[in-house]
Structures are given as structure tokens and as C-alpha cells.
Amino acid sequence: MILRPYGIVLDGRLEVGVEAIFEGKEVREIRPHTGIPSPFVLSPAFVNHHSHLEYRGLMGAIPAREYWPWIREITRMKRTQEEEIVARDARQAAIENRACGVGAIAEHSDRPVAAEALVAAGLTGIVFQEVITFFETQGPQEKLAAIESRAESQRAHGLSVHLTPHAPYTVDEDTLRTLAAKGDPLSIHAAETPLEDAFFREGRGPIGDLHRELGLPMRTAGVGVVEYLAGLGFLRPGVQFVHACAIDDGDIETIAQGGVAVAHCPRSNRTLGCPIAPVRRMIEAQVPVGLGLDSAASSGPIDIFAEMREAVESSHRLHEPLTPEAVWRMATAPLPWSFPTTGWIAIHVADAHHTLDLIERGRPDRVEQLRLIEA
Ligand SMILES: [Zn+2]
Numbered sequence: 001m002i003l004r005p006y007g008i009v010l011d012g013r014l015e016v017g018v019e020a021i022f023e024g025k026e027v028r029e030i031r032p033h034t035g036i037p038s039p040f041v042l043s044p045a046f047v048n049h050h051s052h053l054e055y056r057g058l059m060g061a062i063p064a065r066e067y068w069p070w071i072r073e074i075t076r077m078k079r080t081q082e083e084e085i086v087a088r089d090a091r092q093a094a095i096e097n098r099a100c101g102v103g104a105i106a107e108h109s110d111r112p113v114a115a116e117a118l119v120a121a122g123l124t125g126i127v128f129q130e131v132i133t134f135f136e137t138q139g140p141q142e143k144l145a146a147i148e149s150r151a152e153s154q155r156a157h158g159l160s161v162h163l164t165p166h167a168p169y170t171v172d173e174d175t176l177r178t179l180a181a182k183g184d185p186l187s188i189h190a191a192e193t194p195l196e197d198a199f200f201r202e203g204r205g206p207i208g209d210l211h212r213e214l215g216l217p218m219r220t221a222g223v224g225v226v227e228y229l230a231g232l233g234f235l236r237p238g239v240q241f242v243h244a245c246a247i248d249d250g251d252i253e254t255i256a257q258g259g260v261a262v263a264h265c266p267r268s269n270r271t272l273g274c275p276i277a278p279v280r281r282m283i284e285a286q287v288p289v290g291l292g293l294d295s296a297a298s299s300g301p302i303d304i305f306a307e308m309r310e311a312v313e314s315s316h317r318l319h320e321p322l323t324p325e326a327v328w329r330m331a332t333a334p335l336p337w338s339f340p341t342t343g344w345i346a347i348h349v350a351d352a353h354h355t356l357d358l359i360e361r362g363r364p365d366r367v368e369q370l371r372l373i374e375a
Contacts, residue, residue, distance in 0.1 A: 009043035012325035014355045039350050044332045045103030045342040046304045050242045050263035050292025052108050053117055054086045056093035059296035067193045067272040068206045087113040094121035096302035100364035103342025106335050115154035128164035128187045133172045140175045169207050180233035185337045192243035193274050196225040226251040245274040256285040261336035266310040268294035280320040291330040305362035324356040344370045
């Protein structure tokens, strides 16, 4: 089957004047046009490296524009939601991911509604069932058993589902060590703000205050959060750190040597006042970095083009600019765990000459998933 767009995005770079010969879902050959092209661009489908489908209904609902009050507020609001509503929100979010050209998602799931939503929307990916032991009256063993049964119910939809710690400070140390030692795929929010470093280095800041208030043991390790996680066994392949905003060059070296991947979520980071993640330095250190849409509650509308625009713009604000091609590669990079290929999309933007034109003018309603290619 020949597809004759006016251009194809290859390794992040828009090449115009070429067409593709497909065999099933795979491209067999790219060659110069042999006929009149159609007004669209072909690209590998996008990959959403970090997502919380179930918070779709909370888009615009949390006024806080700072991480700590925001996380406290979403934790409170979640408790008021009925599971049926959450399941509906997750289905809507999955459909919106698919509509903007996403083919695969690394999904963080708390309530057990994501796998069904992903499959119903025709998406593939991996589900991380989040473990939080903070705020719990149950002991870690009972809590883990309850979460494992949620994970099991999601496995019924045919996706791989793994228990993962939500964040270093919301999970007790024994449970963190146990989960890291299993050797399974893991995805953990890490270094989203400097508050984690302040807590693990010296027990300071709002995380320390909350531990004191709840009577939880302090975990003053005298090192920052990346070194703390290293000490618990998290610096290994198969682990993804989500956000990695508040890190220095030493942390980047540690992450690179550990073979850890990073999910970059620039719109959420901007909303919550997090430091801009040093993505260019991570890429230069050979850390695999993928783009994540995080949740609509912090990122806003589910739109990979808006996320790519913010990835470009925030890198300029940091004075460590990323090329549009590098950003497109992050948005189409495979997940760091093996899973099937995700197919191709058509983007109906006319007269684009460079990848930046597609990023600037791309919108969800200009994307079409190419299902025909199965033939
Ligand atoms: Zn998240």
C-alpha cells in the first residue's frame, strides 16, 4: 500500500517530497513522490509517557497554582468522586488522547478504571497501579493487598499492570524498597519540586511538617531525592522518573548511569510552579526522555501539540533550547518497556516546511489515526 502525503516526519524531522510504501503497519520503503501528493503529513503515532486519565473531570477545578496546595486539594477532591463518574472521565480522556494522535500511554491509575478506558479507545500501553501508604490507616501489607486486587481487576482487559509507588514521600520506605526489588517496570513521580530534596536532606518544608503532623517517621537521609531513591534500588533499567524538574548535574549523571528513563510534563510543571526540567542536559547525558501529558487537572486540555509547544518554549526560558525535532522525538519515543508498535497518523496541516510548523499549527482536530494500514 502506497501513502502519498506531502511530507513524512522521520526521526523528528519533516521530510517533504516523499511517499511511503507500507507492508502491514511497517514502512517498507520511503521514496520520492511518484504522483500528486495529498495535503497531509505522515508521522508515527504519539506516545504519552505519563498520564492520569481518571482526573479528566477535574480539569480547571483546582484553583491552586503551586504544587503543595494543589496536591493537597486534588487528594481531598478525589475522595468526593464516585467511581462511576471517574470511569466515565477516564473513557473520555482516553478518547481525547487517541483523537490528538496518541497511540500508546504509560498510565498511572489509582481507581481501577484506566485499562478498560485504554482498550475501549483502541490504545495500547502499560498501566501503573499507584501505591500510596501515606494518609492510610491500614498497614502497608493490607494496603498492598488491596492495591494488588485493583491491579488484578485491570489485567482482565489484557494490558500489563504493575504496582508502582506514587512518589518517594507518599510511600513508606519499606514499601519503596520492596517495590524496587521486584524488578518490574516502575514509574514514580520524582523531583517534581525542590520540596522533596528539602525533606530528604534535612526534614524541612511542608513535606516534613506534614510528616510531623501525622506522626510519621522522618526520613532525613542527608542526600537529595535522587540519591535517596538510588539507595533504595530505583536506579535501574525499567524505572521511569516522572518530572525530574529539581535535579542538578550530579543527579543527571546518576540517572544516566542507572539506565533510568524520564517523562517530561512541561505544561503541568508550568501550572504548578515547578522548576523547568533540564531536558537538554538529560538528552546530552543519554537519558531517554519522553513527553507526558500528565493529567488534565494540571496540564489542561488533552493536546500533544500544546504539550510540544510548551516543551519548546520552556526550554527557551531555561536558556537551554530544544530543537523542534528533539521535541517531536520525545513525543514519539517508544515507552521504556516493550510493547507493540503504535501505528501512524495523518496530520492535516497545509504547507508545513519544518517540524516547528507542525508543532505550531497542529491541533487535535487536524489529526487522523490511520487504521487502514492494518490491511
Ligand atoms: Zn503524575
